[in-house]
Amino acid sequence: MTLADLIAQARTALDTAIATRQQEQDALVALRSDPNLTEDAVAARVATRDAADAEVTRRQEALAELEREQAREEEIAALSARTVPAATRAPAYDQVHRVGQDERTYRPDQDRRGAHFERDVAAAFLGDYDAQSRLARHMQEERVERGDQLQRAAGTGAFSGLVVPQYLTELYAPATSNGRPFADAIRNHPLPPQGMVVNISRVTTTSSVDMQSAENAAVTEQDMDDTLLPITVQTAAGQQTLSRQAVERGAGVESVVLSDLYRRYDANLDSKLLNQATNGLTNVATSVAYTDASPTTAELYPKVIEGLAGVEAALTDQASGENLAVMHSRRWYWMQNAMGSSYPLITQPGVVAQTLGANYAERYGNGVRGILPNGTPVIVDNNIATNLGAGTNEDEIYLVDRNECHLWEDPDAPMYIRAEQAKASSLGVLMVVYGYFAYTHARYAHARKIAGTGLVTPTFIGA
Template sequence: MTLADLIAQARTALDTAIAARQQEQDALMALRSDENLTEETVAARVATRDAADAEVTRRQEALEALEREQVREDELAALQARTVPAATRAPAYDQVARVGREERTYRPDQDRRGAAFQFDVRAAFLGDYDAQARLARHMQEERAERGQQIRSVGTGAFAGLVIPQYLTDMYAPLARANRPFADACRKHTLPPTGMTVEISRITTGSSVDNQSAENAAVAEQDMDDTALSVPVRTAAGQQTASRQSIERGAGVEDVILDDLFRAYGSRLDNTILNVATVGLTNVATAVAYTDASPSVGELYPKVIEGLSGVEGALLDQASGDNLAVMHSRRWYWMQNAMGTSYPLITQPGVVAQTLGANYAEAYGRGVRGILPNGTPVIVDNNIATNLGAGTNEDEIYLVDRQECHLWEDPDAPVYIRAEQAKAANLGVLMVVYGYYAFTFQRQPHARKIAGTGLVTPTFTGV
């Protein structure tokens, strides 16, 4: 990760902190309009606002520190470019590529797709001396800027990752759903051996009753347990690349690994949501929402019904750390609703006149917002959208985060790079794999909202 990437992340974090602080300020102003408010209530809200304000300051200072570091790095790079080692004789004037003071032969602002470069490659092959001279000058410029990092042409599927180098940073990775829900689950370290995780579940508990009379026998019930066997699964993928593409391309191996790692995360997350028998969709108790004209106002009571079921199943084992997990299309549909009604019971951190709050976080960055009763929302596009008789429904899952268990190896996924296996073909085999286990049945509790009310949404403001 480069300094530029860190600066971009810091700016995003600062924008998020500013938005959160503004939300707290809006909530404070709404509270002050209440004639029945107490000083304690206002003080608590002011403290929350001040905490958000402090977070803005912290994020701002972090961004400014990174920007100062970037300025210094740029100064050093410029200084290094002007420095000539004493033991090296300076080249002749006409042998120097003065990048920064002379225009580049191929410039991204004038030829973003590299058409001029490709034309010169073809022309040089056919004997065009002017094209050959331009290509030679381009190579001098590349050596002056990147030195030993420069690579020559690549081949095959990676033709978009070869010279001119300014195009390689613009490669478009395959978009994937990745693992938003898996990242929100309760994490455990996978045991070092074995292909099954065994958990004891108490299925028959003790008995306590009122004593019928003095010296009479008190109630007794033998406790009993049932083993919950959780299988350890293996997610893996491979890619074979030619040695030519790796050795003479630019960043090809990094592109392959990035795609494999994100594919691994998507498969793991998809499995814990959708796999047969033990996936969340198959263990959750359904809360039916059947409606030919669904609306957000009608859906929300189903959410409360589902959360009531979660707590009713867990009883004193409920942590209160609940989550609502939904597809992005459902989250945006819930945000499109307009109306004058709002809950009669206010919730901490939610302005009374609104139906929840959007935190404006990017996809896969954790909690996206909260529902009217304060339940955090995780948006995950591994949730199926082809469910139901019309194959156009999705589902909303309601769970206690502390009972969504995920075991992973701390080093997963593991990367294997094998050259000998494909040596006769001049290929390099890259394999990514990892072991994991999961369960939602240690304390069965999950609920899912499902039915015709969750067909493909239409954004009509209701």
């Protein structure tokens, strides 16, 4: 393996470390937006971010050391190839290129296929000053040898095999992702360090209090009892095998793949919270039917109030009052599309009179998007299915108390494995992202969902 190959590997490792550090920073920012966060949780996430930061510094220093070594090797090679001229010789030796005496920057006998030249072109584009210097020296050598040819007015089209294409790697377009808006909005807990089941005790038989029938008579008594709520710890994982050629000869390939795996992990976890069989929100929520052949926002809104009334009735004194309405983006924009002359009879905090709620104009995945007329915050989440109902064209609106939707996550999730030996026989590099999580919306059976033909694919007609 050449020194140039080691430098390429070091650059790839630095890109990966930078991507990991950015992931940790994003997780820290998201955690700090949680009103229920603890100092210990913040300290743990800051420590993880700082560890990733230290890894970036280590990778950066390793790359700089290799680049200094390469520059010194090139300097020694140039010195060894020079012929010292006589003192009275003119013009000065360092003011003219002496082809045949000075060693060429890129020599066919040492790099027959031009790999070093191609690497320097890519590196120069990404800001490598040493590569830019070598390319500039190469162009000066070309002017000495073929200056007359370089002055001709031939365009790049005449040299399609010699003009190297440039890739704007910093502007690569990642695949879109639905992200995890709902997962970020609900109550988050650190996952216990051991075990594959999380158990919660629920009191299902209460004590009792009643009037004493007479003085010195026995007072009422009822033995309390609880029922265990077991919550399975699940494992979400994804992998990607890259060719070693892609890792070592590509520009930032590994960091691009890792970033995409992280995005798929987030979207998968959020989708499971909403749609997973048996325990997903759609399967534990009590349905509030909205059946309408010509649905309107004005007709839908009372169903929202009915659902919220059901949430509070199920929780009573355990209700936190921090309710959420979770809906697909198409439903949120359809509700904004509504026009009308009827307004709620009771004003609400934070809602301007004679409006049907408020839109906060936040971007997708950036927390609360707006509020409904009664002040309920709206979370927009495109992991909500849009193929429900008999016509496979309905979505649903979920109404929950955010503090009774629980998500346990490993503080370090998602974690990353990079394995070279497993695929060594085919020159492959295996990348695996995985994490453990558990969730429940059923500590109290409180969630409601609005479902029915009134939630078919919306038409935007302003009604």
